[in-house]
Amino acid sequence: MKIRLSYIAAGLSLAVALAAFQAYAGELTDRIASGKSIRIGFANEEPFAFPDSNGHPVGFVNAITLGVLKQMGYENVETVVTDWGGLIPGLQSGRFDMATGGLYILKSRCQSVTFSEPLAKVTxxxxxxxxxxxxxxxxxxxxxxxxxxxxxxxxxxxxxxxxxxxxxxxxxxxxxxxxxxxxxxxxxxxxxxxxxxxxxxxxxxxxxxxxxxxxxxxxxxxQNWVSIAFRESDKDFVEKFNEAQKKYIGTPEMMKAVEPYGYDAKLLPNDKSAEWVCANR
Incomplete structure (x- = not known):
């Protein structure tokens, strides 16, 4: 009887833990766990993010995004090209999982999406x-x-x-x-x-x-700070993305990847956080 009760208790603990994980995991985490690609959405906006002649994602925001995802171990990426006005609606409707089109962090946008930490400062x-x-x-x-x-x-x-x-x-x-x-x-x-x-x-x-x-x-x-927009339900993934981006931003590897698009040390975001920018822009 004691053995049976211990199995039941262990099973209940596992069920509770699984339920807690499922409640916390966002749509993107679930998508990745099921083996699906990460869909990045952007418009044709040089030099931020645009498709090359073969439809591949280029531009400095895409270069940084792909570099960070690679650091996280994710290389199964799919691209969705839309117009600028469709970036946030497309993200919210589930057409793609990340909007990499060079969006500025703005208070008005922070009410609709979750931004990663800044990756560039522009004027x-x-x-x-x-x-x-x-x-x-x-x-x-x-x-x-x-x-x-x-x-x-x-x-x-x-x-x-x-x-x-x-x-x-x-x-x-x-x-x-x-x-x-x-x-x-x-x-x-x-x-x-x-x-x-x-x-x-x-x-x-x-x-x-x-x-x-x-x-x-x-x-x-x-002065504005460029970031990547995610659905509000994907804050768990954003936290992990931010950790990887912090290690990647400003490295020789990153600076080499963005050099063709005119990104230099003057564009590094410095110490401003997404939270601060949301409150002040």
Missing amino acids: DALIVKAGNPKGLHNYADIAAKGATMVTGIGYSNIEQAKKAGVPEAQIMQVPGQTEILAAVEAGRADAGASGYLLSRSVAGKSGGKLDVTDPDAMPEST
């Missing part, structure tokens, strides 16, 4: 006609001069511009960087707004027709 800049004929250097200039600004749907630049007094009627929203470039080149917008790296990449495709403004002319509030 906004403007794309303008060569020579900057209207003298636009920041959002305050756009507001004061009644200029028209173009940016991507869902970009954080919309919030920043409104904070600086730019009325919604002066903000044109388009799907992504190709459309930003076209709008400024055609004169439909006086300035295109995005992060400095993205602005530099876009202007570089204009054949000298466009310039990028000095990011130091932007207010401190436009």
Whole structure:
């Protein structure tokens, strides 16, 4: 009888432990345990994250993500390319498990997703006609001069511009960087707004027709931290991801992987945490 009771007690303990694990494990942990791939979602946003000619994930955010996952022992990765505005909805609906598209950590986004610790710090800049004929250097200039600004749907630049007094009627929203470039080149917008790296990449495709403004002319509030978004139910995986990222970020291996995309030591996130950025951006 004692032996039977001990077996029952052990069985109950195992059942309780298993139930606790199942209650804690998120969707991504369950997906990996079942042998399925980790699906990363991103838009065509150079140099953050974009598909190469073969559809493979490239860009510095994807390079860091793949490096961290490899450190964790995960290399079974599937890519899902979407438009910028579909990143968070696609994550929430289960189309993919991680949004690696170069999302800034923002208080408004922190209410919908869970961010990993920052992997880069970037600043906004403007794309303008060569020579900057209207003298636009920041959002305050756009507001004061009644200029028209173009940016991507869902970009954080919309919030920043409104904070600086730019009325919604002066903000044109388009799907992504190709459309930003076209709008400024055609004169439909006086300035295109995005992060400095993205602005530099876009202007570089204009054949000298466009310039990028000095990011130091932007207010401190436009400093943003790039991160990877996860579903709120996957916080268990995010904790493990953060541990691996802390060991990987800034290493010679990582810096070599991101060098082709213009990422250098100036973009390292330093000591700001996702919690701090969520509260202050």
